[in-house]
Amino acid sequence: MSVADRKAREKEALKALILKGAKKLFIEKGIEQTTIRNIADEIDYSVGTVYVYFKDKTAILHDLHSIGFQELGSYFQELFKIKDPMERLRKMGFAYIKFALENQEMYDLMFNLKAPMEFLEKSENEDWDEGAATFNRVKVTIEECINKGHFKGHNVEPLSFMVWSLVHGMCCLEIRQRTKGVKFSNPDTILFDGYNEYLKIIEKM
Amino acid sequence: MSVADRKAREKEALKALILKGAKKLFIEKGIEQTTIRNIADEIDYSVGTVYVYFKDKTAILHDLHSIGFQELGSYFQELFKIKDPMERLRKMGFAYIKFALENQEMYDLMFNLKAPMEFLEKSENEDWDEGAATFNRVKVTIEECINKGHFKGHNVEPLSFMVWSLVHGMCCLEIRQRTKGVKFSNPDTILFDGYNEYLKIIEKM
DNA sequence: TAAAAAAATGAACGCTGTTCAGAAATAAAA
DNA sequence: TTTTATTTCTGAACAGCGTTCATTTTTTTA
Numbered sequence: 161m162s163v164a165d166r167k168a169r170e171k172e173a174l175k176a177l178i179l180k181g182a183k184k185l186f187i188e189k190g191i192e193q194t195t196i197r198n199i200a201d202e203i204d205y206s207v208g209t210v211y212v213y214f215k216d217k218t219a220i221l222h223d224l225h226s227i228g229f230q231e232l233g234s235y236f237q238e239l240f241k242i243k244d245p246m247e248r249l250r251k252m253g254f255a256y257i258k259f260a261l262e263n264q265e266m267y268d269l270m271f272n273l274k275a276p277m278e279f280l281e282k283s284e285n286e287d288w289d290e291g292a293a294t295f296n297r298v299k300v301t302i303e304e305c306i307n308k309g310h311f312k313g314h315n316v317e318p319l320s321f322m323v324w325s326l327v328h329g330m331c332c333l334e335i336r337q338r339t340k341g342v343k344f345s346n347p348d349t350i351l352f353d354g355y356n357e358y359l360k361i362i363e364k365m
Numbered sequence: 366m367s368v369a370d371r372k373a374r375e376k377e378a379l380k381a382l383i384l385k386g387a388k389k390l391f392i393e394k395g396i397e398q399t400t401i402r403n404i405a406d407e408i409d410y411s412v413g414t415v416y417v418y419f420k421d422k423t424a425i426l427h428d429l430h431s432i433g434f435q436e437l438g439s440y441f442q443e444l445f446k447i448k449d450p451m452e453r454l455r456k457m458g459f460a461y462i463k464f465a466l467e468n469q470e471m472y473d474l475m476f477n478l479k480a481p482m483e484f485l486e487k488s489e490n491e492d493w494d495e496g497a498a499t500f501n502r503v504k505v506t507i508e509e510c511i512n513k514g515h516f517k518g519h520n521v522e523p524l525s526f527m528v529w530s531l532v533h534g535m536c537c538l539e540i541r542q543r544t545k546g547v548k549f550s551n552p553d554t555i556l557f558d559g560y561n562e563y564l565k566i567i568e569k570m
Numbered sequence: 571t572a573a574a575a576a577a578a579t580g581a582a583c584g585c586t587g588t589t590c591a592g593a594a595a596t597a598a599a600a
Numbered sequence: 601t602t603t604t605a606t607t608t609c610t611g612a613a614c615a616g617c618g619t620t621c622a623t624t625t626t627t628t629t630a
Contacts, residue, residue, distance in 0.1 A: 167576085192479075196618065206579045208621085217618065272477070274397075277542040288546025295547045313565060317550060318558035322531065325559060329534025330526070337482040341493025342500045345522060353523035354530060360518060361566060368597070372607085401587065411610045413590085422587065 175213045177203050179227065182220055186265050191221070191273065221269060222279035228266040229290035235259040236297065245304035250359055252301060253327045257351055260331035268335055271328060298324055310365055330354050380418045382408050384432065387425055391470050396426070396478070426474060427484035433471040434495035440464045441502065450509035455564055457506060458532045462556055465536035473540055476533060503529055515570055535559050 181202040185194040196217060200207045214220050235255045242248040260267040269276065270290075280286050299320040305311055311319060330351050333339050344350045386407040390399040401422060405412045419425045440460045447453040465472040474481065475495075485491050504525040510516055516524060535556050538544050549555045 195616080197616090207619085208579050209577080211619070212577070271543060272537070272541055274541065277546060280546070287548070288543070291543060291546045292548065314562055315558070318555065319562045321535070321544075321549070321555055321559040322562045325534030325538060326527065326531045327534070328538060329530030329532070332477070332537050333530060333533060336477055336479065338476060338493070338496060339526075341482060341485070341496045343492070343497065344526070350523065350526055353520070354526040357519055357524045357527045361570070365566070400585085402585095412588085413610050414608080416588070417609075 171213070174205075174209075175223075178205075178210055178213055179220065179223055183224055183227070183266075186224070186269070191265055191269060218275045218279040218282070221273065221275035224266075225269050225273075225276040226290055228263070228270045229294060231263065231266065232256075232259050232270070232294065245301050245308060246310060246362075249298075249301050249305060249323070249362075252298065253323065253355060253358070256327045257331060257355060260327075260335065261351070264335050267331060272332060272335070295320065295324060312365075326358055327355070376418070379410075379414075380428075383410075383415055383418055384425065384428055388429055388432070388471075391429070391474070396470055396474060423480045423484040423487070426478065426480035429471075430474050430478075430481040431495055433468070433475040434499060436468065436471065437461075437464050437475070437499065450506050450513060451515060451567075454503075454506050454510060454528075454567075457503065458528065458560060458563070461532050462536060462560060465532075465540065466556065469540050472536060477537060477540070500525065500529060517570075531563055532560070 178199060182194065182199045185198050185202055196210055197207055199220075200210050210220075214223075235258065236252065239248055239252055239255060242251060277288070280288060299316055302311065302320050302323065303316050306314065306316060334351055339347065339350055346353060383404060387399065387404045390403050390407055401415055402412055404425075405415050415425075419428075440463065441457065444453055444457055444460060447456060482493070485493060504521055507516065507525050507528065508521050511519065511521060539556055544552065544555055551558060
């Protein structure tokens with residue numbers, strides 16, 4: 161192991177440390193309320209150092225958004241053992257909602273905040289690989305459903321987008337306080353009640 | 366007409382002028398990119414004056430969010446002439462998407478940004494009247510559908526929430542660049558293609 | 571041990587939302 | 601009309617933000 165190798169490892173370690181500190185503060189006090197100075201303080205480095213390892217704030221937010229997709233992946237892990245695509249589709253939406261509710265700041269970062277997309281626009285590879293890969297998992301599952309005779313007369317891609325929008329919409333309204341705003345008769349379970357109506361609809365499809 | 370009356374009118378006029386200037390800049394260069402100084406410059410008043418008429422930035426954003434709901438209302442105007450509730454429900458979602466796409470910054474403000482909800486939390490009346498009223502229009506329509514024998518075995522409130530989430534989710538993904546991120550085979554029409562899948566589903570319900 | 575390279579620093583810049591003592595304009599009173 | 605009182609408006613000043621970069625500190629190489 162050369163010195164250069166060790167240095168490279170140390171660089172990665174400090175980058176990871178910054179991201180870890182950032183994530184901690186994001187969850188503790190919200191992304192908007194967290195400053196670069198906060199992050200630097202949290203890990204006992206100076207502001208300048210943060211900028212040695214990250215071009216700007218959107219770079220931190222983008223890297224953290226990628227970590228979020230890894231975490232969402234772990235929520236999906238079990239799902240692909242399920243052979244029946246309809247059953248998998250049902251459980252997938254459920255897992256998605258569960259992830260969003262248990263990781264609200266991370267979900268917001270992944271699917272709502274502008275920063276990660278702004279970072280992509282500035283960078284070489286403009287593609288949103290994380291989003292595309294996750295969407296593909298829905299698409300593949302729905303394609304299997306169609307191949308098994310479900311969703312007659314439907315098209316894979318727009319149908320997948322519709323399903324994604326449905327669960328995303330619920331999570332988004334919840335996280336951005338629009339469900340608290342509209343007082344539901346059963347506010348604590350509205351997401352799952354809503355998702356249940358969708359399950360009833362696709363039951364016989 | 367007393368002097369006090371005229372002054373009250375002038376106060377309202379200046380408040381409206383500030384909102385008008387703010388809205389113009391929001392649409393022109395985005396809400397996040399617009400500062401109080403920008404707004405003051407736009408209407409040829411000083412920063413201080415803006416703060417005489419509005420407690421803080423969230424107050425401006427909340428008032429503008431209310432104006433947005435009035436505008437959404439005008440998109441809904443024609444709908445309640447439609448007697449068939451299923452037909453009205455279909456057109457309503459369409460109008461909702463149309464509004465979102467034609468007024469992206471306003472839609473974001475109404476259904477996504479934290480500011481209007483933060484303003485509500487600070488104010489006396491914490492209820493989100495605008496959201497509740499709009500949601501009620503969906504609820505009433507779906508209730509009519511159920512009374513006519515549609516949506517058997519479904520519950521009005523969670524079903525309405527599901528429908529709202531579906532269209533909101535699509536608009537939200539589009540406005541926050543998540544559809545541009547995932548490259549669809551037909552990117553320009555994905556919202557309407559997605560909505561069409563939903564229409565196919567509720568066709569025989 | 572000295573020179574070179576790499577890493578970390580924090581003061582400084584221009585921006586933000588917000589405040590508030592004082593100036594300017596208007597209304598009321600003399 | 602002139603004086604006083606009231607209302608309206610102003611913009612410098614403040615603290616905090618993301619970001620930069622000349623300088624210092626640490627580490628590696630000679």
